[in-house]
Amino acid sequence: MEKMPRWADVLLIPLINLTIAFSISALVILAIGENPVVVVKMMVSGALGSSYGWGYTLYYATNFLFTGLAVAVAFQASLFNIGGEGQAAMGGLGVALVCLFIPFPHWAVALVFAMAGGALFGAIWALIPAYLQAKRGSHIVITTIMFNFIAASLLNYLLVNVLRPTGSMDPSSARFPETTHLPTFHDMLTPFGINFSKAAPVNISLLIGLVMAVAVYFLLWRTRLGYEIRSFGKNQSASVYAGISITKITIVAMMISGGIAGMMAINNTMGESERLIMNSVEGAGFIGIAVALMGRNHPFGVLLAALLFGFLYQGGGEVSLWTKIPRELIIVVQALVIMFTGALDNMVRMPVERAFIRAAKRRKAS
Amino acid sequence: MTGQDNNAERRENAAPAIELRGISKAFGPVQANKDISISVQPGTIHGIIGENGAGKSTLMSILYGFYKADAGQIFIHGEETLIPDSQAAIRAGIGMVFQHFKLVENFSVLENVVLGVEEGEMIRPSLAKARKHLKELADEYELHVDPDAKIEDLGVGMQQRTEILKALYRQADILILDEPTGVLTPAEADHLFRILNGLKEQxxxxxxxxxxxxxIMEITDTVSVMRRGEMTATVKTAETSPEQLAELMVGRKVLLEVDKKPAEPKEPVLEVENLRMVDEFGVERVKGISFNVHAGEILGIAGVSGNGQAELLKILGGIANGTGQIKVNGQELDLTGKHSDGRSRRERGISHVPEDRQHLGLIMDFAAWENLAFGYHHEPEFQKNKLFMNIPGMIKDAEDKMESFDVRPPNAHLEAKSFSGGNQQKIVLAREITRNPDLLLVGQPTRGVDIGAIEFIHKQIIALRDEGKAILLVSVELDEILSLSDRIAVMFDGHIMGERMPEETNETELGLLMAGVTDTDEGEAA
Structure with missing residues (x-):
């Protein structure tokens, strides 16, 4: 009984998939009339060539890490949460209220409360669709996507009518007080003699994101709740047989998912803009779906995928700045990456698997 | 040795209807067929027997063009034939009746028969032609089906006839039937065999x-035995015995009869009173049934599948709600409320081996150790502390259970789907029996399970009975009901048609009850 070695499963196949996706992207760039080699150079130097580039790549990656983990947890319960966008936006509201209305002595205390506030608002925003799914059978895909629009409109209203400081022309909240400002990588690395770009927004939230990834791993594979979430995700009727409550798991898994998405706001709202602005999530909730898909709903995979998409996002921004290639091309590249790593995975996997088995047989024969 | 001479003569006269030479097929690491050669004489019924996972279905799928063999040749009537798809198989005169019918539910019989072989742009002429042809076929082979009946309104026996008609309409002269009697009552199976004999004569x-x-013994002329992807023997049915075939299938001697002491029933453990259940479509599936199961006794529930047995098990197992009264050890069960779930049932000492292990009993993508705690994952021995589960402990526990239930391979980290049907069932049984339940619910314990494992599973169930536990067995296999049960109840259309003692009844009588023929002694039962 030969099997493909694990390294090939985890590394080789995704690499081949990515290579194919990038090759086709190169063809698309050629078709637009640009030189793919130049474009790749530009992306790499823009995203990874300086601490400024790294700072943005990691900042985006942090956003995607949170939303990717959020989607992954729901996916493990076979719940397709495409409401990460709205949950993260509501998380921003939670973070903003905490930062604006509670006086904090130190950013560390503020961070803990902001995480709680963001998670609470995100979780509540996920709770309503979860409840409707569990009790009323309204499909979660429909309700969560609707809730994205509701969240956007609600924030629009609040920013224009309630949170906007009098006299301001900008539909955004007041700036958060100084004591809630999170340390950036520049602040954190200067004591070690490393000169990280001061302008780059990456901040301590990245470390929180890494802790969340580990926490999600332990939740899913070490706790009873995780066991129930995964069994529910793999086989609902068997879970009922085992006495697992469908209602409970649907609601709890969605609230965890929404909570993690809401927590993203410590990065973009508290860490970067330091006030609540319109459309602060910038599509990270949707990219989280791609990140979770590519990362196979495993926290470690989600981390790698978040880094890749952070790179694509920052590198793509650079490219659109200096060439006539529109920023939307990055969406094409993302789509190709998702297609080859997700949907067409077996196209590569099967032949590779066969090749390994043949090689193993030959070794045995000789 | 005149038999051999005859054979030789026949081979000269007529080429084999089908001859396979050196067929091999691997799925990834699994070698499903290994160098299989077989020759089927025209005008005979050729049985292929083997345990689940022996490679029978793979072989037939190759013959029908669903899979491409890695190596080997196919000869139809002496001519080498390539069968890349099912269209080619149909052209070569091969018809297949699958285990799971491939019919359009809301089409009529006639429409299903014509589907895919319509001629011309308009459907009416083809239908008219088919209607005439169907009538000829029906008269010729005793294959009567109402051509205008919708499939969804027909019983499984009729649906199966439609499948056979479909094949014949496509001018099949070689007919492959995959596990055709799995869903039939004994009477329907007899009728099917009459049809098959008629076809053979033609x-x-x-x-x-x-x-x-x-x-195999009843109807075939020749039988080929498969084991682990290989063809182990081809023998004339008249020259073999069930014991010999079983041995060829399993590779060792098998006890076909169940060896058990007479039951010593004690106090009632399960008391069911006027139990009813209405399903989600508003159809009443269980229509007021009452029975008891005593400690130290196996009550077998016989019946054709779909007559309420599955629902009965689901209510008892806490998967579905019902109305009426169920007492376990004298205490009433919650049938509709908060405690009508699997977990509460387990806490009351009820273990449940569900009918459908792949959809209910196991999570196929979970490792064996995860499955072996499934449903009992709240038990204190599986917890490390308030937060985390005791994973090394769960693995150790799984390894112990797999060893004592002889699960092969004994690797607790393999996913459930990588085990054979029999070993999957052993995992479920190990999990449920080792909980030492007062009442064990068992549905179809040996469905899709190989002969070697059947013997083992039956022994485990009887051992539990001998420990003084109550066992409710639901099975559509009459042989199993007759050999395991200490008392038999027959269900039909949501009712219990009657109770019998196994030594005082026979298949014919049970078959009548299963078909709903009213039992006049009903009042005396229970």
């Missing part, structure tokens, strides 16, 4: 795939 060649020895 010169058709029939390949019958089954795991039931009785059918």
């Amino acid at each position: 010169g058709k060649t029939i390949i019958l795939i089954t795991h039931k020895l009785r059918e």
Whole structure:
């Protein structure tokens, strides 16, 4: 009984998939009339060539890490949460209220409360669709996507009518007080003699994101709740047989998912803009779906995928700045990456698997 | 040795209807067929028997063009034939009746028969032609089906006839049937065999795939035995015995009869009173049934599948709600409320081996150790502390259970789907029996399970009975009901038609009850 070695499963196949996706992207760039080699150079130097580039790549990656983990947890319960966008936006509201209305002595205390506030608002925003799914059978895909629009409109209203400081022309909240400002990588690395770009927004939230990834791993594979979430995700009727409550798991898994998405706001709202602005999530909730898909709903995979998409996002921004290639091309590249790593995975996997088995047989024969 | 001479003569006269030479097929690491050669004489019924996972279905799928063999040749009537898809198989005169019918539910019989072989742009002329042809076929082979009946309104026996008609309409002269009697009552199975014999007399060649020895002995002329992807023997049915075939299938001597002491029933453990259940479509599936199961006794519930047995098990197991009264050890069960769930049932000492282990009993993507705690994952021994589960402990526990239930391979980290049907069932049984329940619910314990494992599973169930536990057995296999049960109840259309003692009844009588023929002694039962 030969099997493909694990390294090939985890590394080789995704690499081949990515290579194919990038090759086709190169063809698309050629078709637009640009030189793919130049474009790749530009992306790499823009995203990874300086601490400024790294700072943005990691900042985006942090956003995607949170939303990717959020989607992954729901996916493990076979719940397709495409409401990460709205949950993260509501998380921003939670973070903003905490930062604006509670006086904090130190950013560390503020961070803990902001995480709680963001998670609470995100979780509540996920709770309503979860409840409707569990009790009323309204499909979660429909309700969560609707809730994205509701969240956007609600924030629009609040920013224009309630949170906007009098006299301001900008539909955004007041700036958060100084004591809630999170340390950036520049602040954190200067004591070690490393000169990280001061302008780059990456901040301590990245470390929180890494802790969340580990926490999600332990939740899913070490706790009873995780066991129930995964069994529910793999086989609902068997879970009922085992006495697992469908209602409970649907609601709890969605609230965890929404909570993690809401927590993203410590990065973009508290860490970067330091006030609540319109459309602060910038599509990270949707990219989280791609990140979770590519990362196979495993926290470690989600981390790698978040880094890749952070790179694509920052590198793509650079490219659109200096060439006539529109920023939307990055969406094409993302789509190709998702297609080859997700949907067409077996196209590569099967032949590779066969090749390994043949090689193993030959070794045995000789 | 005149038999051999005859054979030789026949081989000269007529080429084999089907000859396979050196067929091999691997799925990834699994070698499903290894160098299989078989020759099927025209105008005979050729049985292929083997345990689940022996490679019977793979072989037939190659013959029908669903899979491409890695190596080997196919000869139809002496001519080498390539069968890249099912269209080619149909052109070569091969018809297949699958285990799971491939019919359009809301089409009529006639429409289903014509589907895919319509001629011309308009449907009416083809239908008219088919209607005439169907009538001829029906008269010729005793294959009467109302051509205008919708499939969804027909019983499984009729649906199966439609499948056979479909094949014949496509001018099949070689007919392959995959486990055709799995869903039939004994009477329907007899009728099917009459049809098959009729087809044989008309010169058709029939390949019958089954795991039931009785059918092989009853109807086939020749039988080929498969084991682990290999063809271990081809023998004339008249020259073999069930014992010999079983041995060829399993590779060792098998005890076909169940060895058990007479039951010593004690106090009632399960008392069911006027139990009813209405399903989500508003159809009443269980229509007021009452029975008891005593400690130290196996009550067998016989019946054709779909007559309320599955629902009965679901209510008892806490998966579905019902109305009426159920007492376990004298205490009433919650049938509709908060405690009508699997977990509460387990806490009351009820273990449940569900009918459908792949959809209910196991999570196929979970490792064996995860499955072996499934449903009992709240038990204190599986917890490390308030937060985390005791994973090394769960793995150790799983390894112990797998060893004592002889699960092969004994690797707790393998996913459930990588085990054979029999070993999957052993995992479920190990999990449920080792909980030492007061009442064990068992549904179809040996469905899709190989003969070697059947013997083991039956022994485990009887051992639990001998420990003084109550066992409720639901099975559609009459043999199993007759050999395991200490008392038999027959269900039909949501009712219990009657109770019998196994030594005082026989298949014919039970078969009548299963078909709903009213039992006049009903009042005396229970």
